[in-house]
Amino acid sequence: MSIAVVNKNAKRGSTVKPDRESTSTPGSSSTKVAPRDRIVTTACELFRQHGIRGIGVDAIAEAASTNKMTLYRHFGSKDDLVCETLRVNSEKSGAMWADIETRFPDDAKAQLGAWVTALSDCLQREPSGCDIANAAVELKEADHPAHAVIENFKILQRGKLTDLCRRTGTQEPETLADTLLLLLEGARVSRQASGLEGPAQCFQRACRNTLTAFGVSTA
Amino acid sequence: MSIAVVNKNAKRGSTVKPDRESTSTPGSSSTKVAPRDRIVTTACELFRQHGIRGIGVDAIAEAASTNKMTLYRHFGSKDDLVCETLRVNSEKSGAMWADIETRFPDDAKAQLGAWVTALSDCLQREPSGCDIANAAVELKEADHPAHAVIENFKILQRGKLTDLCRRTGTQEPETLADTLLLLLEGARVSRQASGLEGPAQCFQRACRNTLTAFGVSTA
DNA sequence: GTCACTTGTTACCGAACGGTCACACCCATG
DNA sequence: CATGGGTGTGACCGTTCGGTAACAAGTGAC
Structure with a gap:
């Protein structure tokens, strides 16, 4: 079906503790957007780009700089x-x-x-x-x-x-x-x-x- | 995702040689439509009903009274x-x-x-x-x-x-x-x-x- | 410090999917 | 009868997917 693979290579190469650009720095770097909001924003964009069926929850979570578990804690499905x-x-x-x-x-x-x-x-x-x-x-x-x-x-x-x-x-x-x-x-x-x-x-x-x-x- | 399951229970229950309504009876029952044409017609209908991503080749083949192998012999993918x-x-x-x-x-x-x-x-x-x-x-x-x-x-x-x-x-x-x-x-x-x-x-x-x-x- | 709460991480499960293989079968042509 | 092409059958493979479990780590309020 030649589904566009957006998921692959989750890890950003480096094995050391990498660029956590927005997380874990409470009020400093980038306005500290809550994970839930990041997920929704990212999901909007990815659904538009790839279609709802064309993108997986894993890819959404990763693009939102979080993980699947957190996603499922905020949204039941x-x-x-x-x-x-x-x-x-x-x-x-x-x-x-x-x-x-x-x-x-x-x-x-x-x-x-x-x-x-x-x-x-x-x-x-x-x-x-x-x-x-x-x-x-x-x-x-x-x-x-x-x-x-x-x-x-x-x-x-x-x-x-x-x-x-x-x-x-x-x-x-x-x-x-x-x-x-x-x-x-x-x-x-x-x-x-x-x-x-x-x-x-x-x-x-x-x-x-x-x-x-x-x-x-x-x- | 609550994908509509169209695929399940392929077998028609009975274990004996079942109702082969159209196949294997060359010129008798129902106009003898070639498998390829049956597949295309059925695929048109199912794609419309369930969407292209929403229906699998297995379900299409079965609905066309044939099987996946024959489908792949006529269409490469x-x-x-x-x-x-x-x-x-x-x-x-x-x-x-x-x-x-x-x-x-x-x-x-x-x-x-x-x-x-x-x-x-x-x-x-x-x-x-x-x-x-x-x-x-x-x-x-x-x-x-x-x-x-x-x-x-x-x-x-x-x-x-x-x-x-x-x-x-x-x-x-x-x-x-x-x-x-x-x-x-x-x-x-x-x-x-x-x-x-x-x-x-x-x-x-x-x-x-x-x-x-x-x-x-x-x- | 302690406690409760939220996140992160990893591994895993079962199911469905696209696609392939090997083999049996039918049937028409010679 | 023999042959060959189109077909049916069932098993299989690798991958992706949605969703869950268990546990570690961070964080803020008291």
């Missing part, structure tokens, strides 16, 4: 860790919404325009697509606990966007919101062969067109 | 089999294009409308999303041979759709095609929480709106 990373990603999205709202208070049209540009920037920055959507594709087991997190996020996101569209005064705010979401999901998936300019520009242009078609002038 | 299934899926898409063209010869607008309805029907029938796009999400290894197949398919699809849009006489046929593709990919991914009516209707409505916005009356 790999599934739990997956859920936690998805939850963190949801919170990141929530932060983006809050940022938009504070930057353009009481201006729904400007907020909607900012949403488009923010997501377009996000698309250009992270070529791996939406972590949550990717997780939904990868986890086919119907009873996987992550599906609740995914479902919850999607409902929340759609609610927020629909509400924002409604506040712009357009008719059919739900149709507009659903169209924008379809464009977003599509852009996140199809990072190949979306024209010369890439899915980010493609997404942005399609959104602008859709907004004008719905009578929303993007301020 | 699981990766080869994956590529073959993606190729088959590409051909199915090609058949759809041919069908549309014969049903509405020399009528680009009607063909485009038929494309929308055909894909919408397809979305409603198969809730698993696009197998090729799913494969792209699941196979993160950059050197996986399937990526060539995927890329090839996407380029082909985009070329056909762009050409069709151009023949409708609209300006910016590429932008229109890219928008429709974004909507399609999005609808295929987001089978959850796309409004009350599901992504299929959502996709269809968004496409109609987009087409009218681009001045293409869907006959």
